[in-house]
Amino acid sequence: MWSVDSDFKLIVGNKTFINQMSEKYGMILERGSNLLNPKYFEDDYLKFWKELYSKGLWGEPTKIEVLVPKTEQLESNLLEINLNPIYNEENIIGIACIARDITERKKAENDLLESEEKYRVLVEQASDGILIADEAGKLINVNASLSKLTHYSEKELLNMSIYDFTIPEDIEKNPFHFSDLKMGKVVITERIMKGKNGILFHVELTSKLLYDGRLLVFARDISRRKKIENKLIESEQFLKETQIIASLGTYSIDVITGKWTRSEVLDSIFGIDSNYNLNSENWMNTIVHTDWQKPMIDYLTNEIIDKKIIRQRV
Known part of the structure; x- marks a missing residue:
């Protein structure tokens, strides 16, 4: 955390900022030090930070992610930087700057995105119909195989609930096993499902309640069997x-x-x-x-x- 005046000179900086500038650039800072001193920085660095500081001095709050390159002393890291104008009555007299290391968070986000992409590809390629429903039973995620199985489009399915596929006679003989699901059990049942235009077909359903209360269901067509x-x-x-x-x-x-x-x-x-x-x-x-x-x-x-x-x- 640090603040800069209209001449790009340091007003005040916390210990972390002072130490980082010393370790990474060999710059010993004190109040009034020029933060854009060409003795310590390349032209590209100076141009980037001058433009960034200038936005704040013009009254524009800025939030940006900056990759700090690796040096002999320190590894590269990703910073999230927030700059906000400092006012004295109506006049802008400087900029308050906050930098937060988000390297690990970004890595976790990228890993999650990669994992979700692999999951999406796996779900789309699965031969079984797959759906995820919310706590009310409304479908919030479906794959192509479920569309093929039920003859409903993905758009139609996402406006339906699990109860739209049931027939009273089947539910009467074999009620939903919600109590087992709430106990964390994987429930496997055979049911008669109703598809588009009233088409009936036999399915084997494998159901599991997820940690957040959503319902995951795999539907396998067993009509031929x-x-x-x-x-x-x-x-x-x-x-x-x-x-x-x-x-x-x-x-x-x-x-x-x-x-x-x-x-x-x-x-x-x-x-x-x-x-x-x-x-x-x-x-x-x-x-x-x-x-x-x-x-x-x-x-x-x-x-x-x-x-x-x-x-x-x-």
């Missing part, structure tokens, strides 16, 4: 009904562990229940006729178990 699962369930149900009609039982056996599983129809045919010990010995005694037990054991041992082991080794 759900269709396959439903087809499989239908096929299994069809097979089960067909077996019941035809009185046809089925079973499978793990030749390594000796454990086997079977259909309900097979239980009915052989009169066994859920308490029946499902091992290879009982399987052989229950399913296979005594005349075929030895050939069956030989076949399983030589053709399946041994060859499976050989393939695994190869």
Whole structure:
């Protein structure tokens, strides 16, 4: 901190300013010292500071960031400098100057900007839809994949809330897990979402409450997977009904562990229940006729178990 009169001479300076000028430029200051002494400074330096001081002397408050070059004694640093006119009644008699080292702050700001840019690129390139909502549920940040998923434009999405995608039946079956989110848990749920023009689709949502109360949600489209699962369930149900009609039982056996599983129809045919010990010995005694037990054991041992082991080794 220092002050300068209309002739660019020092009125007063604090200890930090006096020491900095001494260490960086070898200039010993006292009241009345010329702060633009050509003995200590290059022409560019003198021109810059003369223009800066002159603005203050003309009554113009100034705030500027100045990079102070490195010297043999000190590293370079970035200063934020504020200059304000000093008045004596209506006359400007000098300038009050305050310099603050903002090197670390600027570095932190640049690091944050770089981090935010990497995050933005990552979010935009993500295949999952990503949104951030405020405490009221209003969307404040979305990526391109969410637009593609919902068929809403980014502009439309930013005028919506998380509740605009819900359908009452789904919420009734699976309410929002706000209590878990408030406890810091990551919540993963499957939901039916409503997109533009009433389009319905299945999503897997991964949600996390951020430290500032905002909600971060990753939305993955699982519509295709759900269709396959439903087809499989239908096929299994069809097979089960067909077996019941035809009185046809089925079973499978793990030749390594000796454990086997079977259909309900097979239980009915052989009169066994859920308490029946499902091992290879009982399987052989229950399913296979005594005349075929030895050939069956030989076949399983030589053709399946041994060859499976050989393939695994190869």
